[in-house]
Amino acid sequence: MFSNFQNHIVSRFPFLAEKKLFLAVSGGLDSMVLLHLLKKLPYEIAVLHCNFQLRGLESFGDQEFIKNYCKQNNIPFFTTQFDTKAFAEDYKLSTQVAARELRYSWFYELLEEENFDYILTAHHADDNLETFIINLTRGTGLEGLTGIPEQNDKIIRPLLPFSREEILKYAEENNIEWREDSSNASNKYLRNKIRHDLVPILKEINPNFLNAFQKTQSYLQESQEMTEDASIMVYQQVAKEDGEDIHFDLNQLKKLPNYKSYLYQWLNEFGFTAWNDIYDLVNGQSGKQVLSEEFRLLKNRETLILSPISYEPNDEEFEINKEDTEVNFPLNLKLCQVDDITIDSNKAIFVDAEKIQFPLILRRWNEGDVFQPFGMQGKSKKVSKLFKDEKLSLIEKEKTWILCSDNQIVWVVGIRQDERFKIENTTNNILKIELQ
Known part of the structure; x- marks a missing residue:
């Protein structure tokens, strides 16, 4: 031996x-x-x-x-x-x-x-x-x-x-x-x-049963390796990684005759056990979810979204003072005075610096939050309705931050600015707030 x-x-x-x-x-x-x-x-x-x-x-x-x-x-x-x-x-x-x-x-x-x-x-x-x-x-x-x-x-x-x-x-x-x-x-x-x-x-x-079993094990291991190879190839067609989240395209997934096997192969390592509930998500209502100890699988229209469960407290607030030019937590924001406007994305807003009051407050959105969307003069809108119009998933909603001045929403960060803080013809000081 x-x-x-x-x-x-x-x-x-x-x-x-x-x-x-x-x-x-x-x-x-x-x-x-x-x-x-x-x-x-x-x-x-x-x-x-x-x-x-x-x-x-x-x-x-x-x-x-x-x-x-x-x-x-x-x-x-x-x-x-x-x-x-x-x-x-x-x-x-x-x-x-x-x-x-x-x-x-x-x-x-x-x-x-x-x-x-x-x-x-x-x-x-x-x-x-x-x-x-x-x-x-x-x-x-x-x-x-x-x-x-x-x-x-x-x-x-x-x-x-x-x-x-x-x-x-x-x-x-x-x-x-x-x-x-x-x-x-x-x-x-x-x-x-x-x-x-x-x-x-x-x-x-069978006196040689153990030898026969070891041969069977070898064949099973080879089959497992083939399954893993196929799983990787199909994953590349169906899944898209976005930071910590993974989005599974249900239209592509449902074309597979054995999509349940692929879901098991992809999700098993994330601690899920309620497999029938997961399989039901594929044809279930948008908004339904299945939880493991550390992860969540959410049905969002024609997508399954896998994401870590966040344990951050929703009521936490962060102050931004007048002298701050950069914020590094919980978001990366840059604040600076500018002479003109160059709007090219939702990653930056331009506000009348004389209309805001410091300290600004950065917080999570709350049910019932209302603001006046940029371009809608005098009309209020619930932030939750904005999320619905933007077709945000539950996970995306939970990750959204609100920038406030004196309890008024200045910016649904990265999505929409508030009308009340826009610059006018009479504006003397323009403040640019940019999400890095």
């Missing part, structure tokens, strides 16, 4: 040479074999161990076992302890999910603090099979059937091609000691039920 492992890690992960590697070691069979294998290769390694305090004295026995091993073999050792049950209760998580959250959070903290490059874990082929079956029983797409990735960001799993049987044989041949986790014998957890009850039946039906 050692030569196969050496060839695999050199061919698949050549970039690990001369890198600093953390090994996640529980003390069990798999991680102790990985540690033994890497110890024989010319890599700079250190060991990470998490004590989740879930098995009483047994957990502390694991910690002491690995600590002594590292000391005897002159391997740097890092460990921490978690109150996993309390964390799971506080955040309403299962014990297994809580342990995973705690483990990887600590791993990434140490990567940065200790200036290491990657973390290696001991997941193997049987783990991959179990994960596949778990995902299959819960319902999943192609991504869930491709199993555990060999690399996920800074996490690398060099034992994935090797079976539990190969790992056990290597351990016995090399007299490797390990700790047995008593919880692995219990069928309390779904993974253990699959490991103890289902997988042996599959291997009985």
Whole structure:
């Protein structure tokens, strides 16, 4: 196994040479074999161990076992302890999910603090099979059937091609000691039920089942890569990025016979889970939206708009004083005295400086705001009606700012100036306010 492992890690992960590697070691069979294998290769390694305090004295026995091993073999050792049950209760998580959250959070903290490059874990082929079956029983797409990735960001799993049987044989041949986790014998957890009850039946039906499964995984991964390539090409035809927002053209999208698959592929990474609601948006009413924890998908006429959810308070106000010539937050504005007018866009207005009162106030628009649009003498209009006429989306409305003088609107910024502050034939001082 050692030569196969050496060839695999050199061919698949050549970039690990001369890198600093953390090994996640529980003390069990798999991680102790990985540690033994890497110890024989010319890599700079250190060991990470998490004590989740879930098995009483047994957990502390694991910690002491690995600590002594590292000391005897002159391997740097890092460990921490978690109150996993309390964390799971506080955040309403299962014990297994809580342990995973705690483990990887600590791993990434140490990567940065200790200036290491990657973390290696001991997941193997049987783990991959179990994960596949778990995902299959819960319902999943192609991504869930491709199993555990060999690399996920800074996490690398060099034992994935090797079976539990190969790992056990290597351990016995090399007299490797390990700790047995008593919880692995219990069928309390779904993974253990699959490991103890289902997988042996599959291997009985086909003694080469694990090899056949790995071939299937390879085919699925190739299909996933093809899907991703197609998704990128279609995205370029359907989507348009505008700053932090992404606009999906529904007319183009609905021409695709399987547009739901593309939507899933594009939006999955943004944390959405209500997929039927998202698919209904395509033919739903304008203004409807679906939320994830950090993002919003809005139907706006013939467009779906994906945008981050803004947590900025709507009642915040910013003052602009008379001596200010530039404003850098929350918008970039430039104020200056000019001698004449050169109107070429909605990005600038020209006002009679003697009609305004400082400090000017920059704020978000409010429902009920009224102003007199430039060119409409004596006629008032609700800002909300202006938005409707301009066909602004909900997201665009939320991003709109209002510039006020003494509680009167001077400018719906970037859209329309107020009539009351325009320059006249008698104007002596012209103030230009420009949105950069």
